Amino acid sequence: MVTTTAPPSKPSAKVPAQRPKAGLSRKRREALAAYAFLAPDSLGLLIFVALPMVLAFGVAFFKVDGFGNYQYVGLDNYMLMAGDDQLWASLKVTATYVVTFVPIAFVVSFALAMLVRNHFRGIGWVRSAFFLPHVVSLVVVGLIWQFLLVDKRGALSKLLAPFGLSDVSFLGTPSLALGTYVVISVWFVMGYQMLVLLAGLKDVPKELEDAAEIDGASTLQRFRFVIWPLMRPTSFFVVVNSTIGAVTGLQAFDLVYVLTKGGPARATSTVVLYIYEQAFTFNNMGYAAALTTVVVAILVACTGLMFAFTKGGRFDED
Template identity: 90%
Template structure:
C-alpha cells in the first residue's frame, strides 16, 4: 500500500510564513551584530592603515623636505634605491633577521604550547609567566635588556664573569648584536605565539588521539599523523604573522631603536629603522614614502606566494 503526502494546505502555508519571517529577522539581527563588532576595527584600519598607505604612495612621487615643501620628481625616488648601499645593507640585515627569528620563534613557541597543553597544578601561572613579556611595552623591554647587557657592569656580564665571558659586549660587537636582538625578540613574542598554538591544539579532537593510541600509535606517530596535519592552518598563520611582524612590526623598530639604534656599524639597522632615519633624521619624506611602498609590495607578494603554494596551510589536502 503506497501512501502519498498531501500538499500543504493554504492554512499550513500561512502558519509556516511567520516562522520563516522570524528566521530571517534573526539572521538579520545576527548579521547586524557581526557588522557592529567589526565596524570599529574596520574603521580604524581604514583611517590608520589604508589611508596612510594611499598617501604614502602619492608622496613617493615628490621630493618633500621637513618644512612641507613639495616638488614633483616622478620616479626619481625609486631610481635612487638602486644605488643606495645603506638600503641594501638594511634589507640584508632584515632578511637575516627574518630567516633566523621566524623559525626559532616558531619552534620555541610550539614547544611551549605542547608543554602547557595539559592541565596540572599551577598551569595558569605558568602560562601567564610565558605570556607576561608580551604585555609589557617594548620600550620597557629594551631598557631592561639594555641594563642586563651593559658592558662589564650588566647582570649578564657578572653571571658570565666566572667563565671568562664577563668582558663580552653583546650589543656592542657587530657579530653578536644581531643574534642578541633575535634572542630578545623570541623571548618577547614566544608567549603570544604559544597562545595561538595552544588555541589550535584545543581544536584537535581528543577522540582522534585516543583512537590512534588504541590502534597502537606511538606518541611521535600521534603527533605526526594526527596533531600536526590539523595544526597546519594555525602554523601558517603564525609564520605569516611573525614574518610581517619581523619586517614591519614593533620589534623591527622599537626594540632595535632602544637597544642599538641600528649599530654597531649598522649591524642591526633594519629596513624600517632606515625608513625612519630617512624621514625624520634626514627629512627625505618622499624617499621614505617610496621605500615604504616597496617594502609593502614585497610583503604582499611574499604573503600571496605563501598563500598560493600552501593554500593557507592546507598544501597536502585534495
C-alpha cells in the same frame, strides 16, 4: 415512534491567520550585530592604515623637505634605491633577522604550547609567566635588556664571569648584536604565539590521538600524522603574522632603536629603522614613502607565495 434530532452544531470559530512578525529576521539581526562589532576595527584600519598607505604612495612621487615643500620628481625616488648601499645593507639585515627569528620563535612557541596544553597544578601561573613579556611595552623591554647586557657591569656579564665571558659585549659586537636581538625578540613574542597555537591544539580531537595510541603509534607518530596536519591552519597564521611583524612590526623598530639604534656598524639596522632615519633624520619624506611602498610590495609578494605554496595552511590533500 419518536425521532430525535441532533442539536444544531455551533459554528466553528475561525482561527485568525498568523501574520508575519514585524521586524528583522534572526539571520539578519545576527548579520547586523556582526557588522556592528566589525565596524570600529574596520574604521580604524581604514583611517590609520589604508589611508596613510594611499597617501604614502602619492608622496613617493615627490621630493618633500622638512618644511612641507613638494616638488614632483616622478620615479626619481625609486631610481635612487638602486645605488643606495645602506638600503641594501638594511634589507640584508632584515632578511637575516626574518629567516632566523621566524622559525626559532615558531619552534619555541610550539614546544611551549605542547608543554602547557595539559592541565596540571599551577598551569595558569605557568601560562601567565610565558605570556607576561608580551604585555610589557617594547621600550620597557629594551631598557630592561639593555640594563642586563650593559658591558662588564650588567647582570649577565656578572653571571658569565666565572666562565671568563664577563668582557663579552653582546650589543656592542657586530657579530653578536643581531643574534642577541633575535633572542630578545623570541623571548618577547613566544607567549603570544604560544597562546595562539594552544588554541589550535585545543581544537584537535582527543579521540583521534587516543585511536592512534591504541593502534600503536608512538608520540612522535601521533604528532606527525595527527596533531601536525590539523595544526597547519593555525601554524600558517602564526608564521605569516610573525613574518609581517619581523619586517614592519614594533620589534623591528622599537626594540632595535632602544637597544642599539641600528649599531654597531649598522649590524642591526633594519629597513624600518632606515626608513625612519630617511624621513625624520634626513627629512627625505618622499624617498621614505617610496621605500615604504617597496617594502609593502615585497611583503605582499612573500605572503602571496606562502599562500600559494601552502594552500593557505589547509591540511586537505586536494
